[in-house]
């Protein structure tokens with residue numbers, strides 16, 4: 001059986017970038033035969049930067065309900081909260097001891113996030129990749145759907161798996177990233193040179209899946225574009241409009257080439273107006289399903305059953321790892 005796994009941090013409100021980069025590719029695989037999905041809320045990763053207790057709690061539940069609202073099929077998947085399965089911390093530590101500071105310091109996400117910390121840079125921000133590797137390697141994962149920004153972390157995960165296997169004997173499956181060409185890097189609406197990010201202090205930069213519909217429409221209509229006026233995909237010279245074309249195409253499945261032809265003789269305002277309506281329809285559908293799940297008592301039962309399933313699998317793996325290394329008495 002093929003196992004697909006991904007995690008998202010409950011570090012803010014889930015964005016269209018998270019959806020197009022990670023959730024949509026994940027869901028595109030769930031109907032394939034002989035495939036199982038493991039989906040988790042990466043709360044241990046979220047605390048690498050400061051989090052408010054109440055917000056964190058709320059974001060964890062919100063993310064769980066959103067996965068379901070986006071269409072996660074519970075007959076094919078298990079959803080759980082990372083901190084409820086202690087094997088993640090256990091393997092994280094082991095892999096940390098097999099990581100080199102130099103390779104961790106080279107990670108782009110570390111370098112970016114380090115710049116933004118006002119209260120000091122936590123050691124966890126640096127040692128985050130071995131914890132992410134643990135998330136993946138505990139479950140003999142085959143494929144990991146992620147956005148482009150996580151490619152480097154997948155590479156280090158593969159390196160750590162191979163390093164461990166060489167040193168202690170075959171223990172981990174070496175996973176592959178699953179990165180879709182379109183939507184893997186959605187950019188900020190206020191600065192198309194930066195990626196759309198849920199922890200952006202300026203909410204105009206991102207569309208959250210739970211944004212008020214009129215506010216979301218306004219964000220699209222006021223997205224930064226250039227002054228050239230033609231609707232053409234050109235990442236280098238027209239990053240703003242290219243980003244909007246990518247969003248349009250990803251949500252409608254209309255190829256970008258066809259959109260360029262459709263909007264050849266119009267202006268940015270018309271194009272943005274249409275895109276705003278497409279985004280509004282998409283959000284409306286998700287939000288009505290979200291309202292159902294967040295208010296249903298099922299959510300806790302679903303998370304309990306996901307935790308038990310993950311715990312069972314992961315605790316066997318960590319015992320094997322400990323034995324291989326020579327830890328404890330067994």
Ligand code: ATP
Pocket residue numbers: 007008009010011012015017018019020021022145146147148149150183184185186187195196197198199200
């Ligand atoms: P934060 O701002 O807290 O770092 P984030 O919005 O970057 O959060 P993550 O939780 O780090 O989101 O990422 C969850 C998943 O969403 C990952 O697979 C990541 O690659 C993907 N992702 C995040 N931002 C984007 C984006 N702008 N475009 C496409 N995929 C994205």
Ligand code: LTN
Pocket residue numbers: 005006007008009042045131132135136144145146150153
């Ligand atoms: N590192 C990811 C979130 C994440 C993840 C994972 C993704 C944590 N563990 C395991 C895929 C598989 C992020 O910050 N975007």
